[in-house]
Amino acid sequence: MIIEKHEDHCFKSCSGHSYIRKNWLGSIVFPFSALLQQSEISGTFQVNIPPVLLGYTWSETYVSPKEDYNGQNLKESTFLNIFATIEPQISYAICNPELDKFSGQIDVLERAQIFKKNCKALFPKRRITTTVFNDEGIQILVTRYIKALNPPQQLLDIFLHDSNATLRCISLAIGNKEEHAILLCNFFLYFGKKALVLLGTSMLEGHVAYVLTPETDEYLLWNPLTGQCHKQFDPFCPLQSVDCLFDGENVWFNIQQNNSPRAVYFDYSKESFWKQLLPKNYQGTKAQSIQPEEIIYSDTNKSMVEDLKNRIERTLKYKIMEWRPKQPTRWNRQCTFILRQILPKLELGTGNFVSSEDESEFERLLQFYWVAGFPIQMPYTDVQSVIDAVYQTGIHSSEFPQTEFALAVYIHPYPNNILSVWVYLASLARYQ
Numbered sequence: 001m002i003i004e005k006h007e008d009h010c011f012k013s014c015s016g017h018s019y020i021r022k023n024w025l026g027s028i029v030f031p032f033s034a035l036l037q038q039s040e041i042s043g044t045f046q047v048n049i050p051p052v053l054l055g056y057t058w059s060e061t062y063v064s065p066k067e068d069y070n071g072q073n074l075k076e077s078t079f080l081n082i083f084a085t086i087e088p089q090i091s092y093a094i095c096n097p098e099l100d101k102f103s104g105q106i107d108v109l110e111r112a113q114i115f116k117k118n119c120k121a122l123f124p125k126r127r128i129t130t131t132v133f134n135d136e137g138i139q140i141l142v143t144r145y146i147k148a149l150n151p152p153q154q155l156l157d158i159f160l161h162d163s164n165a166t167l168r169c170i171s172l173a174i175g176n177k178e179e180h181a182i183l184l185c186n187f188f189l190y191f192g193k194k195a196l197v198l199l200g201t202s203m204l205e206g207h208v209a210y211v212l213t214p215e216t217d218e219y220l221l222w223n224p225l226t227g228q229c230h231k232q233f234d235p236f237c238p239l240q241s242v243d244c245l246f247d248g249e250n251v252w253f254n255i256q257q258n259n260s261p262r263a264v265y266f267d268y269s270k271e272s273f274w275k276q277l278l279p280k281n282y283q284g285t286k287a288q289s290i291q292p293e294e295i296i297y298s299d300t301n302k303s304m305v306e307d308l309k310n311r312i313e314r315t316l317k318y319k320i321m322e323w324r325p326k327q328p329t330r331w332n333r334q335c336t337f338i339l340r341q342i343l344p345k346l347e348l349g350t351g352n353f354v355s356s357e358d359e360s361e362f363e364r365l366l367q368f369y370w371v372a373g374f375p376i377q378m379p380y381t382d383v384q385s386v387i388d389a390v391y392q393t394g395i396h397s398s399e400f401p402q403t404e405f406a407l408a409v410y411i412h413p414y415p416n417n418i419l420s421v422w423v424y425l426a427s428l429a430r431y432q
Contacts, residue, residue, distance in 0.1 A: 022394035023372045024425075025053065028080060034206035040085040043203050046236050047078040051346055054373035054426055079236065108278075108287065109139060112251075115277050119253040122275075126243040126259065127199045127207065129178075130251050130277055140290065145182050146197070146248035147289040148189035152297045152415040180224035181209035185247075186291070188213060199244040200259075210239060212266065219266050233262050242266075248289065251277040297415035305413045312386055313409040316423065319387055320405065323396040327403075332428050335371070335406035338362055339424040343410035346375055347420055365428070373406065373426025380411065380419035395425050404428040 026049040030041060112130035119128045131139045150156075175183075181197045188195035188211065195213050198221070202208040211222040219232040221239055230237035241259045245252045245268055252274040256264060268274040321329040338361055365371060376389055395405075406426040411419050 022397050023055070024374055024393035024395060025049065025056070026078060027392075028082065028204070030084075030204040031206065034202070034204060035084060035086055036090060037201070037206040038203070039089055040083070041203055042083045043238075044079050044081050044236065045204060045238060047080055049078060050374045050376065052342070052375060054371050056372070108141065112141060112277060115251075115253075115275075119255075119275060122253075122255060123243075123259075126241070126254065127201070128244045128251075128253050129199060129246070134290065141287050142246055143248050143251065144287050144290045146189070146246070147186055147291040149183070149186035149291060149295055150190055151187050154414060177205075177207070177225060178209040181211050184222060184224040185211045189248075196245045196247045198242060199246075200239055200241045200261075201243070202238045203240045204238045208239065212245065214266070221261065232264075232266070235262075237261060245274070249278075253277075299415060300413035300417050300419070302413065305411050305419065308380075308419070309409050309411045312383055312411075312421070312423075313407065315383060315387065316390055316407055316409070319390070320396045320407070323391065327399070330402075330404040332365075332369075332404040332406045332426075334361065335365055335404075335426055335428060336408055338365075339373070339406055339408035339426065340410070343375065343408055343422045343424055344412070346377070346422060347410070347412040369404070369428040369430055371426055371428050373424065375422055375424045377420065377422050380421045386421060386423065390423060390425065393425065395427055398427050398429075400429045402430050404430070 026047040028045050028047055035041060109131060116128050116130050119126070129142050132142050132145070134140055178197070178199075185195045185197050193213055195211055198210040198212045200208060200210065205225075209224070211224060213220045213222065221230045221232065221237060222228075223230075230239070239261050242261050242264045243254055243259060245254075252268040253276075254264065254273070255275050256273050258264070265273050268276070317331070374393070376393070378385065378389060380386075404427070406424075406428065408424045410422040410424075412422070413419055
């Protein structure tokens with residue numbers, strides 16, 4: 001936004017200065033690979049807005065939709081129309097190595113290869129996965145990765161939250177889209193829910209892996225990377241195509257002409273809609289799951305987490321000052337203290353974010369400052385990723401004179417060194 005400030009006791013035409021102040025309200029993120037795969041991204045997408053936006057409230061004159069879209073409350077949601085493309089177009093190459101190193105049941109694996117080839121002949125652009133390579137480079141059925149697995153006890157005590165996939169993946173704290181979907185599917189199975197891994201394409205993310213859960217009278221589509229859940233007929237679901245399903249028993253390929261999620265008939269027992277890898281009367285030996293009976297989680301070192309939190313906070317303060325070479329950077333300790341009290345509550349998403357004592361302190365701040373601020377959250381990978389996320393908000397670019405800043409960092413540890421990083425940023429402009 002642009003703020004115009006005029007000299008005291010002077011008419012508007014006399015003398016004035018315009019100052020730029022960027023207020024970050026939310027984001028829509030898509031990987032560059034999604035553009036490569038689809039050549040363009042076009043549609044209406046929901047903006048990811050933080051749970052608290054200091055300095056902003058929903059307009060009282062705003063008229064919310066009379067009816068929710070398929071049960072989704074849109075009263076406090078923001079959407080953007082986006083069109084993105086690449087000029088000139090860049091070809092997207094896919095590498096499909098053919099290895100002849102198989103595990104165990106050769107006949108089933110050969111059948112899987114033939115099944116995949118036949119499916120690709122029917123719909124060349126649709127995704128189909130029947131076998132994958134394990135850590136030793138041996139090809140095995142993808143169904144062997146699906147098995148009920150226990151989430152960390154900490155999540156059982158609080159809520160179901162996405163983590164990284166498979167025992168190896170958890171220990172290394174890495175994972176791709178498919179591994180995240182497999183683990184979320186296995187978590188659902190642990191709770192006794194029916195769940196399948198869904199392969200398809202998303203307008204925002206390109207190739208994706210979701211989790212499909214049949215409910216009483218509807219189907220839910222879960223994005224394991226974000227934790228977002230969409231109903232099948234949600235018009236704002238970014239999932240563009242449903243190509244393939246698999247669980248611990250079988251693989252199904254979608255042979256319906258229209259593979260849009262809202263048009264797909266998800267009853268995979270109907271052979272006229274879904275082509276299955278293993279027939280119902282298959283007499284072969286069932287492949288055993290390669291997953292462990294139970295995942296043993298290790299506690300995260302809390303002193304390491306505290307040291308990392310302090311290092312990130314110091315680094316971010318230094319970087320914000322570095323990004324403002326022509327303006328002084330002042331830090332408001334009172335606001336920083338309030339933000340530090342709020343952050344732990346945001347991770348759990350329970351109760352009031354601001355206590356009555358902090359609220360009164362914050363109201364005193366508002367008497368003297370125009371405050372704008374927001375929290376951002378991300379899984380921890382490295383410090384540079386946190387720095388980049390803060391820089392992209394543009395909060396440091398405020399030109400308004402006598403601007404003060406507040407910054408607080410909180411890290412919530414999960415087992416196996418999985419860390420959720422929260423950074424709360426605020427800019428305070430003193431009333432003239």
